[in-house]
Amino acid sequence: MEKSQFRVLIKHYFLRKKTITETKEKLDKYYGDSAPSISMVKKWFTEFRCGRTSTSDAERSSRPKEVITPEIVDKIHEMILDDRRIKVRELAHAVGISTERVHHILHEYLDMRKLSVRWVPRLLTLDHKRNRVTTSKECLAMFSRNPDEFLGRFVTVDETWIHHNTPETKEQSKQWVSRGERGPKKAKQSLSANKIMATVFWDARGVIHIDYLEKGKTITILFKAIGQIQR
Structure with missing residues (x-):
């Protein structure tokens, strides 16, 4: 079937109050692999909810493809470098072309894509990175001299917050259900406000000490434990 014919069917089910x-x-069931994707069905349901009645393609702009010039490509590139979060419609409005052409320039000419930020435990400064490189080189040199002794004496430490109540994740709460059966429900829970900081020390054989920071105490008392373990 043609795409336009599938749209008529989607509109038919929409008018019949189907989900x-x-x-x-x-x-x-009726069209198998040739049936439209779920995203396409969602798209047309949204269109019909917003008042659209036609299932035909909207008329496209007759703007020629020659609108993409080196000057426009350079201008879009400069605007992105100035503001990495700029929206496509803002670029289109600034250079006077369609959003479709802007997408084409971004993907085909500039080979760029928009990604979400990646969360990391902490952002390291240049000094932090330099110190890590220096420490890693020193540890590598000691390991090269005597691998067995190094692994037996090397102690690692890290800190983490432990909440009194930690709800299970969405992945952990998954359950098996039959086709057509409604998914399980649960009340949304948040991490408890009460928490305690734990400092964990471990070596090649496993955890050797856990120190919990008492309420009202400063972090400086944790460093005494480090000295005791090293001795």
Whole structure:
């Protein structure tokens, strides 16, 4: 079937008050692999909810492809370098071209894509990175001289916050259900406000000491434990 014919079917199910999931299941049942994707069904349901009645493609702009010039590509590149979070529609408005052309420039000419930030435990300064490199080289030199003794004496330490109540993750709460059966529900829980800092020391054989920071105490008392372990 043509895409326009599938759109008519999607509109038919929409008018019959079917859900997106029910519509997708019926299309898969009768048309198999040729049925539209769930994202396409969602797209047209959204269009119909917003008042759209036509299932035909909207008229495209007759703007020629020659609108992409080196000057426009350079300008878009400069705007992105100035503001990495700039939106496509803002770029399109600034240079006077369609968002479709902007997408084409970003992907085909500049080979760029927009990614979400990646969370890391902490951001290291240049000094932090330099100290880590120096320490790693020193440890590597000691390991090269006597690997067995180095692994037997090397102690690592790290700190973590332990909450009094830690709810299970979404992955941990998964359950098996039959097709057509509604998914399980649970009340949303948050990490408890009460927490305690734990400093964990371990070597090649495993954890050798855990120190809990008492309420009202400063972090300086934890460093005494480090000295005791090293001695």
